[in-house]
Amino acid sequence: MTKPPTPMLDRVAGPADLKGMSQADLIHLARDVRQEVISVVAQTGGHLGSSLGVVELTVALHAVFNTPFDKLVWDVSHQCYPHKILTGRRDRMLTLRQGGGLAGFCKRSESDYDAFGAGHSSTSISAALGFAMGREMGQPTGDAIAVIGDGSISAGMAYEALNHAGHLKSRLFVILNDNEMSIAPPVGAMSKYLSGLYADTPLGKLKDMAEDFEAVLPGPIREGARRARQLVTGFPGGGTLFEELGFDYIGPIDGHDMGQLLTVLRAARARASGPTLIHVCTVKGKGYKPAETSADRGHGVAKFDVASGAQAKSQPNAPSYTSVFGKTLTAEAARDPRIVAITAAMPSGTGLDILQGRFPQRVFDVGIAEQHAVTFAGGMAAAGLRPFCAIYSTFLQRGYDQIVHDVVLQKLPVRFCIDRAGLVGADGSTHAGAFDVAFLSNLPGMVVMAAGDEAELVNMIATSAAYDEGPIAFRYPRGEGVGVEMPERGRILEIGKGRIVKEGTKLALLSLGAPLADCLKAAEELEARGISVTVADARFAKPFDTDLVARLVNEHEALVTVEHGAEGGFGAMVLHWLARTGRLDRGLAIRTMTLPDKFIEQASPDAMYAEAGLTARDIANTGLEALGIAAARFGAATA
Numbered sequence: 119m120t121k122p123p124t125p126m127l128d129r130v131a132g133p134a135d136l137k138g139m140s141q142a143d144l145i146h147l148a149r150d151v152r153q154e155v156i157s158v159v160a161q162t163g164g165h166l167g168s169s170l171g172v173v174e175l176t177v178a179l180h181a182v183f184n185t186p187f188d189k190l191v192w193d194v195s196h197q198c199y200p201h202k203i204l205t206g207r208r209d210r211m212l213t214l215r216q217g218g219g220l221a222g223f224c225k226r227s228e229s230d231y232d233a234f235g236a237g238h239s240s241t242s243i244s245a246a247l248g249f250a251m252g253r254e255m256g257q258p259t260g261d262a263i264a265v266i267g268d269g270s271i272s273a274g275m276a277y278e279a280l281n282h283a284g285h286l287k288s289r290l291f292v293i294l295n296d297n298e299m300s301i302a303p304p305v306g307a308m309s310k311y312l313s314g315l316y317a318d319t320p321l322g323k324l325k326d327m328a329e330d331f332e333a334v335l336p337g338p339i340r341e342g343a344r345r346a347r348q349l350v351t352g353f354p355g356g357g358t359l360f361e362e363l364g365f366d367y368i369g370p371i372d373g374h375d376m377g378q379l380l381t382v383l384r385a386a387r388a389r390a391s392g393p394t395l396i397h398v399c400t401v402k403g404k405g406y407k408p409a410e411t412s413a414d415r416g417h418g419v420a421k422f423d424v425a426s427g428a429q430a431k432s433q434p435n436a437p438s439y440t441s442v443f444g445k446t447l448t449a450e451a452a453r454d455p456r457i458v459a460i461t462a463a464m465p466s467g468t469g470l471d472i473l474q475g476r477f478p479q480r481v482f483d484v485g486i487a488e489q490h491a492v493t494f495a496g497g498m499a500a501a502g503l504r505p506f507c508a509i510y511s512t513f514l515q516r517g518y519d520q521i522v523h524d525v526v527l528q529k530l531p532v533r534f535c536i537d538r539a540g541l542v543g544a545d546g547s548t549h550a551g552a553f554d555v556a557f558l559s560n561l562p563g564m565v566v567m568a569a570g571d572e573a574e575l576v577n578m579i580a581t582s583a584a585y586d587e588g589p590i591a592f593r594y595p596r597g598e599g600v601g602v603e604m605p606e607r608g609r610i611l612e613i614g615k616g617r618i619v620k621e622g623t624k625l626a627l628l629s630l631g632a633p634l635a636d637c638l639k640a641a642e643e644l645e646a647r648g649i650s651v652t653v654a655d656a657r658f659a660k661p662f663d664t665d666l667v668a669r670l671v672n673e674h675e676a677l678v679t680v681e682h683g684a685e686g687g688f689g690a691m692v693l694h695w696l697a698r699t700g701r702l703d704r705g706l707a708i709r710t711m712t713l714p715d716k717f718i719e720q721a722s723p724d725a726m727y728a729e730a731g732l733t734a735r736d737i738a739n740t741g742l743e744a745l746g747i748a749a750a751r752f753g754a755a756t757a
């Protein structure tokens with residue numbers, strides 16, 4: 119692939135080089151950065167659309183502010199590629215999202231320019247406000263600037279921070295990057311409100327408006343903001359929502375017009391004394407047709423051919439868990455009108471777009487609002503509906519108190535569908551689904567299942583649909599299933615009962631969920647050495663099958679539990695029970711294999727599991743160790 123020339127970018131080693139550049143140079147630089155982002159992401163895959171949308175904004179911010187002394191906080195930080203390119207990491211961009219390479223998100227450990235790490239949304243205003251307070255209290259830090267998208271500003275946390283910032287009245291910049299997109303079109307009144315701020319002013323006219331805005335400079339910025347707002351809202355007496363919250367509001371301005379950006383940012387930097395919100399309109403995927411015209415505006419892409427935009431997607435060997443979930447739930451919903459589903463801004467990621475296609479009225483996209491999603495589902499369950507609340511494991515962490523207080527405590531039959539359970543690969547540690555088994559299994563009355571393969575997922579959906587006694591959850595990993603035969607229809611599982619998948623006599627491997635395939639592989643390796651192995655699929659982490667565990671420990675010389683989750687999960691529950699029932703009093707050979715007590719950086723899922731010590735080979739070796747024949751260990755772990 120020929121790389122486009124980038125003469126202006128080639129002159130840049132870091133943000134300091136932007137300071138002396140003319141506006142024309144910065145426009146040229148932005149053009150180069152855009153080419154660079156396209157060229158890099160074509161080779162690595164990643165979050166293309168959001169990064170393309172903030173190219174001019176990133177250049178302007180680094181030209182005007184004094185980073186890293188000034189703290190630039192990117193919300194989610196999936197749009198950080200131009201920022202990484204301009205802050206000394208250009209030469210490593212081709213390692214993006216790969217093992218040992220640059221993270222796909224901002225990371226404090228990666229660069230001083232990454233003021234605050236992210237991956238989850240809606241945290242930037244709180245963090246930036248923290249920096250502002252640090253400055254006010256004498257810490258050596260400059261301005262604090264949060265850049266937050268219109269999708270991310272829908273979450274409660276963002277409002278909590280705006281509310282507090284308005285109260286504190288400290289100088290703080292919030293840049294609202296409004297591209298009228300989340301991953302799907304954003305939902306709700308806030309999105310409509312933001313659009314309303316410029317509904318009567320088509321984007322083409324924004325330039326005139328901003329020139330008018332410029333014309334009032336260098337008069338007081340507050341007056342300028344008011345005039346701009348009046349122009350677009352037509353409410354001379356009223357303030358924008360942001361003004362009511364105590365912010366000076368500037369905008370909306372065209373986020374692809376370097377002149378507007380520089381003028382407004384420089385004026386704001388020179389004059390702002392309190393919290394200031396700058397409303398910037400951008401286009402997700404800007405400057406690359408295939409991204410701009412795709413339904414998600416090129417949100418997350420695989421490697422692609424730049425000329426055609428065609429993405430390199432490998433042929434799957436089995437359906438993805440996500441699609442199995444979407445299709446199975448749709449079939450269940452066709453049979454049961456009480457079934458409804460909730461997503462927090464991830465209809466396609468969760469597979470609920472499939473159900474949405476068939477029953478649009480029964481799928482509720484609540485925006486990025488996991489806490490609300492959980493309690494909303496609780497209310498629906500209390501009303502007699504059968505809600506399936508589909509949230510990635512990592513994002514479900516946001517709704518923990520809601521799970522405990524609003525759902526579990528009241529024994530409400532919310533079905534939690536936990537996708538992306540386990541390590542997820544390129545998104546790295548922020549997105550690892552590591553903790554759900556641990557944080558759900560300790561809740562009284564909660565039922566927690568994990569699918570050992572895609573057919574089991576079908577059974578668990580059927581089981582959840584039929585279960586009205588209280589909250590129930592099932593987890594399944596990112597990516598393809600294992601290729602097992604699929605049942606016509608899900609079977610209702612007996613709550614708290616596991617299954618023996620393969621009978622043996624000497625060693626017992628007890629898998630929870632996705633490690634089942636690796637346990638079977640490990641068993642094969644061990645059997646080749648003459649060690650007879652039982653492989654059991656626990657199915658339930660809570661209540662787990664105590665009869666099965668008792669049988670495994672009684673009838674085998676050693677037991678190994680295996681899970682794709684953090685310490686404190688299934689293995690810990692098994693150990694609690696064994697200890698409580700006195701089974702450990704005279705000793706048992708038992709090992710619990712979990713994710714290690716550390717965050718694992720991005721790499722391929724196989725490489726991440728290898729680092730975690732959870733490959734089939736690791737399982738086999740742990741079994742040997744538990745049997746007291748560690749000397750017979752297999753060689754280097756294979757993924």
Ligand SMILES: Cc1ncc(C[n+]2csc(CCOP(=O)(O)OP(=O)(O)O)c2C)c(N)n1
Nearest residue numbers: 168237238239267268269270299300301463
């Ligand atoms: C708490 C949380 N929930 C869901 C997500 C998944 N997610 C990542 S980016 C995104 C859309 C963000 O939209 P916006 O802030 O407008 O940024 P844009 O992609 O439009 O640039 C979503 C839903 C997340 N990162 N964090």
Ligand SMILES: CC(=O)[C@@H](O)[C@H](O)COP(=O)(O)O
Nearest residue numbers: 194196237418467538545596
């Ligand atoms: C930034 C973010 O949180 C999402 O875009 C995430 O990267 C999606 O990952 P999946 O590809 O697993 O849906």
Ligand SMILES: [Mg+2]
Nearest residue numbers: 267268269299
């Ligand atoms: Mg957006």
